[in-house]
Amino acid sequence: MSATVGLEYNGLKEALRDLQKVNPALRRQLSKEMLQIVRETMVAPIADSIPSSPPTRGMNHSKRTGWKNGNQQAGVIAKIDTRKARRRNLQQGAQWESVGTVVVRTKTAALAITDMAGRGPNQTRNQNPMMARPNFASVLTSKLGRGPSRFMWSTGERNIDATMRRLEPVIEKIILETVPGVVRR
Numbered sequence: 001m002s003a004t005v006g007l008e009y010n011g012l013k014e015a016l017r018d019l020q021k022v023n024p025a026l027r028r029q030l031s032k033e034m035l036q037i038v039r040e041t042m043v044a045p046i047a048d049s050i051p052s053s054p055p056t057r058g059m060n061h062s063k064r065t066g067w068k069n070g071n072q073q074a075g076v077i078a079k080i081d082t083r084k085a086r087r088r089n090l091q092q093g094a095q096w097e098s099v100g101t102v103v104v105r106t107k108t109a110a111l112a113i114t115d116m117a118g119r120g121p122n123q124t125r126n127q128n129p130m131m132a133r134p135n136f137a138s139v140l141t142s143k144l145g146r147g148p149s150r151f152m153w154s155t156g157e158r159n160i161d162a163t164m165r166r167l168e169p170v171i172e173k174i175i176l177e178t179v180p181g182v183v184r185r
Contacts, residue, residue, distance in 0.1 A: 075108035
């Protein structure tokens with residue numbers, strides 16, 4: 001389970017794959033530049049929006065879904081994802097799977113659960129009535145002051161324009177290296 005925010009540029013994935021074939025060293029350098037920009041403009045604000053203490057009393061433990069499991073802020077990562085949509089989804093116009101080129105996601109279960117709790121129509125996903133917590137989402141909303149997508153998506157959405165502006169020069173470099181006949185301005 002992970003919460004993600006993705007940025008999509010049309011043709012960028014293909015250009016990165018082509019650049020990997022032609023000049024892997026340049027591909028690595030440009031990927032590092034892109035990741036650095038995303039870490040500064042997206043990951044840092046998202047990490048700042050995550051509380052350092054457990055949002056509920058029940059998350060104050062060191063197990064998989066506990067807040068003490070580690071630094072929740074360090075669980076927010078950025079990565080470059082150039083994979084294609086699955087074939088079955090491509091046949092449907094990839095309408096069921098859009099994979100961002102630059103993805104910001106959390107690696108920790110506790111943060112993913114806290115971030116998205118209450119989003120679906122079924123407030124308790126657990127079939128075991130002893131494990132179901134129907135008021136979990138409402139408690140989080142009352143304590144944190146915002147509804148589902150409390151950290152990742154809401155903060156990412158606020159910073160997406162600044163991130164896109166800073167990524168444009170790097171993306172232009174990628175396009176210039178992969179598309180023949182493009183003249184520099």
